[in-house]
Amino acid sequence: MAISATNGDRKAIVRQKNTDQIIRAAEEVYALKGFAGATMQEIADKADLPKANIHYYFKTKRALYVAVxxxxxxxxxxxxxxxxxxxxxxxxxxxxxxxxxxxxxxxxxxxxxxxxxxxxxxxxxxxxxxxxxxxxxxxxxxxxxxxxxxxxxxxxxxxxxxxxxxxxxxxxxxxxxxxxxxxxxxxxxxxxxxxxxxxxxxxxxxxxxxxxx
Amino acid sequence: MAISATNGDRKAIVRQKNTDQIIRAAEEVYALKGFAGATMQEIADKADLPKANIHYYFKTKRALYVAVxxxxxxxxxxxxxxxxxxxxxxxxxxxxxxxxxxxxxxxxxxxxxxxxxxxxxxxxxxxxxxxxxxxxxxxxxxxxxxxxxxxxxxxxxxxxxxxxxxxxxxxxxxxxxxxxxxxxxxxxxxxxxxxxxxxxxxxxxxxxxxxxx
DNA sequence: GTCTATAACGCGATAGAC
DNA sequence: GTCTATCGCGTTATAGAC
Missing domain, CATH: 1.10.357.10 (Tetracycline Repressor, domain 2)
Known part of the structure; x- marks a missing residue:
């Protein structure tokens, strides 16, 4: 039980860290390219994560934009x-x-x-x-x-x-x-x-x- | 010769009219959607011309944007x-x-x-x-x-x-x-x-x- | 939670008949 | 100068192995 909670905490921390990282990267890319001009690939590169991971944290390009x-x-x-x-x-x-x-x-x-x-x-x-x-x-x-x-x-x-x-x-x-x-x-x-x-x-x-x- | 000149004038007038029409339509679409978000199709629809004609007057999406x-x-x-x-x-x-x-x-x-x-x-x-x-x-x-x-x-x-x-x-x-x-x-x-x-x-x-x- | 491969789709641009 | 049909590319989003 204790271990499970610890794992949960660890995952939550990773999630928080990655989420912040993605939002910061996305803010810059959306600013410079506009919503349509931005690509998930460029955001992923700037956040230093594989593109698929961005979609794991934010279901759609639009949802990420709203978060920003x-x-x-x-x-x-x-x-x-x-x-x-x-x-x-x-x-x-x-x-x-x-x-x-x-x-x-x-x-x-x-x-x-x-x-x-x-x-x-x-x-x-x-x-x-x-x-x-x-x-x-x-x-x-x-x-x-x-x-x-x-x-x-x-x-x-x-x-x-x-x-x-x-x-x-x-x-x-x-x-x-x-x-x-x-x-x-x-x-x-x-x-x-x-x-x-x-x-x-x-x-x-x-x-x-x-x-x- | 006279006829040829007249035809040339007529074509020039058509060209001018269509060019203006396209630029006006493009200005609105680019304003509302941004460069990347704008589509040649939407510009064509607003200018009331087939999409291919836009490309006839302006070679690329970018060239039209510069004109605007x-x-x-x-x-x-x-x-x-x-x-x-x-x-x-x-x-x-x-x-x-x-x-x-x-x-x-x-x-x-x-x-x-x-x-x-x-x-x-x-x-x-x-x-x-x-x-x-x-x-x-x-x-x-x-x-x-x-x-x-x-x-x-x-x-x-x-x-x-x-x-x-x-x-x-x-x-x-x-x-x-x-x-x-x-x-x-x-x-x-x-x-x-x-x-x-x-x-x-x-x-x-x-x-x-x-x-x- | 991570990552590769790919499916599904929309878009810019053009070929070619009229 | 006009228009239809289509090619080719880049993109979002996901499937599925790890």
Whole structure:
């Protein structure tokens, strides 16, 4: 009995490890090739496993893709906690922009998979996760609206402000190739990344009414 | 001879008409399915032509894709003339933002194909068109830098300001599905589009130092 | 749980009659 | 310039030995 449990544990650990490995590899391949352009063979090679094993852990190409998308959504939701329950819009907004930019610089693949999926009309995400996003965005918008009511920021439309922050920060992940080309073929250095953060925070904060930035 | 010329003209007209029809159809299919996900069959159906005819006009799937990308780049370059040779940053910037937003609202497919291509690392665009973009962006950046030197706007980094404008305006094309979901499942109305334009122009203009907007 | 071999299928591209 | 029929290849997914 003890041995059986141990074997079960060992198998569970192997399963967890392989699953993570596959999802990481898949995230990169789906990001760079799109859903249709990605091949199970390329994902298998990058995960350093035989192709058949990928199908053992994820029944279909589509199921693996869904797992990748859910993983990304989870990461984003966790990264946005800096935004919650704050009475200081200046700090909230700059912290949010800063952490979203960081995520774009450090983990661009997830953002790209998401962008691809939305561009194509969310054929796989379907309504469930999109409805979840709707609720989540609604909360943020209410908080921004409150700041405006309290006269802490100018009365900008909260939704369009949020889209602006998302679009601008995710641009550095999704369009990193273009950014690189326009930067003379070299990826942004750390000091350039800091300059981006400063510039974006500055424009947004002045944009919502702060004059001392 | 006259008849032969007439026949040649007629054929040229047919060729032009079919070519346009195919490019329009291809733009939509490539936007919604990605390069790999698109099928020549679907493009043919949407263009209302037999599949073999598509191959008659465009030798390969790739050649047709390149034609679509070039078409888009041309449209964007034409739409940015409002930006040139102006000493009035306030007017230049709002005109540019307004016309880019208009393009996103009215012709989202082109923007989506471009986004897809960049996300995947511009495997087809290659260096030619990207270098062209580099030059083009450089000119705009110089003009913005001049405004800053002359004290007409705050000394923001011109590149990151441009990326912000591109990202924000193209978001309404590339992520139109997400915008729609977050808007309760309905596309933005004309008055909402106007509100977007007002909000974006306001934030950007205040962001670069104008306090009277 | 791992891996090789292969079945089943869809797609890009073309040949060749009209 | 148009269209039908088809070839050949690459892909997903699985069967079955280990």
């Amino acid at each position: 998308l859910e993983d990304i959504f989870k990461a984003w939701a966790e990264a946005s906690t800096t935004f919650d329950n704050s009475d200081d819009p200046k700090k909230s907004l700059s912290d949010y922009i800063t952490s979203k930019l960081q995520l774009s610089f450090d983990r661009p693949f997830g953002s790209k998979v998401w962008a691809n999926e939305i561009i194509h009309g969310a054929p796989v995400l379907g309504d469930n996760l999109m409805d979840h996003l709707h609720d989540w965005e609604g909360e943020k918008a209410i908080q921004i609206a409150k700041w405006a009511e309290d006269g802490k920021i100018l009365p900008v439309d909260p939704h369009y402000l949020l889209y602006m922050i998302w679009a601008t920060t995710q641009h550095y992940a999704d369009f990193d190739h273009q950014v690189r080309v326009l930067n003379g073929g070299k990826a942004l250095s750390q000091s350039q990344r800091n300059e981006v953060t400063k510039t974006v925070c500055g424009i947004i904060l002045r944009g919502v009414g702060f004059t001392d930035v | 990308l070039e078409d888009i780049f041309k449209a964007w370059a034409e739409a940015s003339t409002t930006f040139d040779n102006s000493d009035d940053p306030k007017k230049s910037l709002s005109d540019y933002i307004t016309s880019k937003l208009q393009l996103s609202f009215d012709r989202p497919f082109g923007s989506k194909v471009w986004a897809n291509e960049i996300i995947h690392g511009a495997p087809v665009l290659g260096d030619n068109l990207m270098d062209h973009l580099h030059d083009w962006e450089g000119e705009k950046a110089i003009q913005i830098a001049k405004w800053a030197e002359d004290g007409k706007i705050l000394p923001v980094d011109p590149h990151y300001l441009l990326y912000m404008i591109w990202a924000t305006t193209q978001h309404y094309a590339d992520f139109d599905h997400q915008v729609r979901v977050l808007n309760g499942g309905k596309a933005l109305s004309q008055s909402q589009r106007n509100e977007v334009t007002k909000t974006v122009c306001g934030i950007i203009l205040r962001g670069v130092g104008f306090t009277d907007v």
